[in-house]
Amino acid sequence: MHNNRPVLALLFLFTQLVSYPVFADDNQDISINNVWISEAPPSVTTLAAYATIYNGSSETITLASVSSPLFSSIEIHRSNIVDGIARMEKQSSLTINPKESIELAPGSYHLMLFNPDKPLRSGNSVSISFNFSDGTSLSVEAPVLKRQNDNPQHHHH
Amino acid sequence: MIKSLSSSKFLIPAMIVLAVLAAGTGFYISLKQSQQKLKNPNIEGLFWPSPKIIQPFESVDQLGQSFGLEQINNKWSFIFFGYTHCPDICPITMSVMAETYKQLKTEYKDLQIIFVTVDPVRDTTEKLAAYVTYFNEDFIGLGGSTEMVNSLTRQIGIAYYLNNEETSDNYLVDHSASIFLFDPKARMVGKFSPPQETEKIINQFKNIRQFIDAQ
Ligand SMILES: [Cu+2]
Numbered sequence: 001m002h003n004n005r006p007v008l009a010l011l012f013l014f015t016q017l018v019s020y021p022v023f024a025d026d027n028q029d030i031s032i033n034n035v036w037i038s039e040a041p042p043s044v045t046t047l048a049a050y051a052t053i054y055n056g057s058s059e060t061i062t063l064a065s066v067s068s069p070l071f072s073s074i075e076i077h078r079s080n081i082v083d084g085i086a087r088m089e090k091q092s093s094l095t096i097n098p099k100e101s102i103e104l105a106p107g108s109y110h111l112m113l114f115n116p117d118k119p120l121r122s123g124n125s126v127s128i129s130f131n132f133s134d135g136t137s138l139s140v141e142a143p144v145l146k147r148q149n150d151n152p153q154h155h156h157h
Numbered sequence: 158m159i160k161s162l163s164s165s166k167f168l169i170p171a172m173i174v175l176a177v178l179a180a181g182t183g184f185y186i187s188l189k190q191s192q193q194k195l196k197n198p199n200i201e202g203l204f205w206p207s208p209k210i211i212q213p214f215e216s217v218d219q220l221g222q223s224f225g226l227e228q229i230n231n232k233w234s235f236i237f238f239g240y241t242h243c244p245d246i247c248p249i250t251m252s253v254m255a256e257t258y259k260q261l262k263t264e265y266k267d268l269q270i271i272f273v274t275v276d277p278v279r280d281t282t283e284k285l286a287a288y289v290t291y292f293n294e295d296f297i298g299l300g301g302s303t304e305m306v307n308s309l310t311r312q313i314g315i316a317y318y319l320n321n322e323e324t325s326d327n328y329l330v331d332h333s334a335s336i337f338l339f340d341p342k343a344r345m346v347g348k349f350s351p352p353q354e355t356e357k358i359i360n361q362f363k364n365i366r367q368f369i370d371a372q
Pocket of ligand 1 (some may be wrong): 077
């Protein structure tokens with residue numbers, strides 16, 4: 001990346017708003033919104049992050065990987081309950097059709113964040129990079145938020 | 158005089174009619190009650206008749222103390238399974254149970270919420286303590302040896318298995334997403350199936366409890 005300090009500063013300001021619209025400097029077509037990391041109990045070393053990824057372009061895009069310097073690794077997962085058994089399925093990538101969005105939300109698709117360098121509390125935020133197969137990479141500042149008590153699973157079926 | 162005579166003439170048949178009616182109603186009510194006692198009244202999630210009775214078991218709670226059948230007796234227990242490396246479904250269930258417990262505990266003083274780890278190797282006593290108390294300080298977290306956990310999952314009849322291909326430390330565990338309800342006689346009287354929602358659990362719990370208390 002080139003000299004994008006002002007852009008980063010702007011990004012930071014954006015993340016302080018209620019929703020988190022982020023547009024890449026070199027790609028106006030993909031937007032990543034509502035990014036957040038769920039606060040977890042202090043002993044937990046595996047966290048979940050959520051986001052909405054919109055593909056505004058006319059091409060299919062593929063989210064190939066997600067990275068952050070704060071975590072040892074990040075995987076794309078999908079929670080699924082089949083015959084009463086809850087399981088997480090690792091996804092090698094996520095494909096998003098033109099003009100469509102994919103929602104990473106509790107009880108469904110999520111980012112699995114392994115082994116944070118330091119404990120994260122609500123109020124912290126972490127930079128996460130979404131890397132697409134065409135070489136585009138979008139960095140987003142993800143705030144750590146407390147999970148709501150009602151079950152969001154219900155709203156996503 | 159005449160008046161009182163004529164009124165008593167009507168009074169006696171009226172009393173007889175009333176007595177017959179009362180007896181009939183009483184008989185009808187007791188018939189209904191005995192029917193309710195015998196039959197499954199079609200309450201969602203109710204295991205009746207012949208609920209499973211939990212046999213003696215051993216486990217270790219989040220304070221490092223042994224936890225067994227005696228701790229299940231004389232309380233209404235919500236028991237469910239998960240592991241602390243599960244960052245999505247498990248905390249959803251925990252949050253829903255935290256809210257459910259908060260709403261129920263003002264009315265019911267004999268409840269306990271029990272999280273059983275299906276990953277006792279990684280979920281040590283200390284980790285379990287930090288985990289369950291984050292959601293509510295009254296919550297109980299059970300672990301111990303793999304054999305201990307197995308004795309409980311086998312009795313309840315739930316499955317769990319390691320799902321990862323990789324032999325990494327980041328393995329995943331598939332497990333039952335249901336919450337099981339035990340009455341004060343350690344009988345498994347109900348089950349709450351996913352998706353878990355506070356309002357649904359509270360209604361179901363009240364229906365099951367009312368039914369069991371009437372037996
Ligand atoms: Cu996951």
